[in-house]
Amino acid sequence: MSTNTVRVRFAPSPTGHLHIGGVRTALFNWLFARRHKGVFILRIEDTDTSRSTEESIHGIIEGMKWLGLDWNEGPFRQTERLDQYRAHVERLLAQGGAYHCYCSAEELEARRAEALAKKQTPKYDGRCRTRKEPLPGRATAVRLKAPQTGQTVVHDIIRGDVVFENSQLDDLILLRSDGTPTYNLCVVVDDAEMRISHVIRGDDHLNNTPRQLHLYDAFGYEPPQFAHVSMILGPDKARLSKRHGATSALVYREMGYLPEALLNYLARLGWSSGDQEIFSLQEMIDKFSLEQINPSAAVFNPDKLLWLNSHYMKEAAPERLAHLLRDHYLAEREPAARSMPIEQAVKIVTALRERTKTMAEMADFSMCYVEEEINPEPAAAAKFLTPAVKPALADLAQRLAELPVFDEPSQHVAFEAVMAAHQLKMAQLAQPVRVALTGRTVSPGIYDVLQLLGKDRVLSRLKKALDSIGGQTG
């Protein structure tokens, strides 16, 4: 295989749901891989067994599949590669590139607290670095013998060169005293062995990068290129988290967002291509470049995501939305909806997608076309189903019942006749009819409503409404 092949990875820790910040990182990696006809790898960083769960792994994979972020290799799991990490450490130890450290976590913590108290930078003092004889009876961690002078420069594609003084970096722990490998070790071993060409990750890892570079050096590996993407912030400019609202990709699915809307939104958060706002997946792939990524952090804006979602709902094939609506969003509200003819679902989608911004909202507005009977909202009924309009409604019911063909032109004639006979304007007639038929004051055009319900339900709901109105009869 050519050494020029782009190989990138998304490496989430399965300690929670698939976070939308993670989705953006995954998307940038995926776009970069597709753009360069490279390889996208999914790697599960599950070495922290106390916090990793199978449930999280399933959630991550399900989320990735929902979004269409398909991977070429993996999912690999770090817990299946522990031998690799240990072997690398053994090798380093044998070469003198690492050493045993006998300091206990408690001692280190005490020294750190002491340093902080003296307003000094807490940093490992390297006291075990030159120890010749092992201390018997003490658990040992393994540390990297890192350079203590000079500088380490991270050549970041997004930020340019970032310089670190080696004197500021301490000898990082490779293996803890309980034998478990640390994050930096695993990442470097995996990225090297998986021949990752570009590490595209959150900039919360920028500070880890010089240490990782030391590790690449120690192992004799050529380091990859780095691109550190800034964080996604909440409205208060703090890192986006649960307290800012939904952060799980799959929760956005439940809220009725389309995957292409989320992807388009996340792509434009930190990346741009001129003034373009709407990108198909293929356009994103064609135009994506790491150099165009904005180095500054971005605030997550739910309103814009919502706008994009409504845009994509209007763009999508009605049949696709109809299946989604019926089999997912409606079915979870009313299982009987599964038996709805797909043509009916298509009609509902066509009538509602201009006025609802999510699939969940569409489902809520669809219920009155799914259920056999409805109970109008009390406030709407009180305002529009009044004795004053009762004669007109009765007249309309009569005329609609007598229509030989229940189509829009005929319905139109009936409405015109009722308006003329009762001296009513369209608004005065349509609103009561709307409330009688849908139970609320907001709906698609009244003729669309008639079509969606069909003659039987129209007549029965009009009758029910008429019966509910007190006062004069007929």
Added chain:
RNA sequence: GGUCCCAUCGUCUAGCCCGGCCUAGGACGUCGCCCUCUCAAGGCGAAAACACGGGUUCGAAUCCCGUUGGGACCA
């Protein structure tokens, strides 16, 4: 506290690298008008930003320095 990153409308951004075309463009949101059987959608229009201070230069949003503010990591 130390290290590192960042800084254009409320928000996402174009412009910045290669100073003049910038009386700073687009988008979301907001407001107004039009359309209208409701709500939307759609159309038209408006308000709204170069964090601050010094340089460099004929000229700086664009280059340099500092300040301030925010963020991340060490934890």
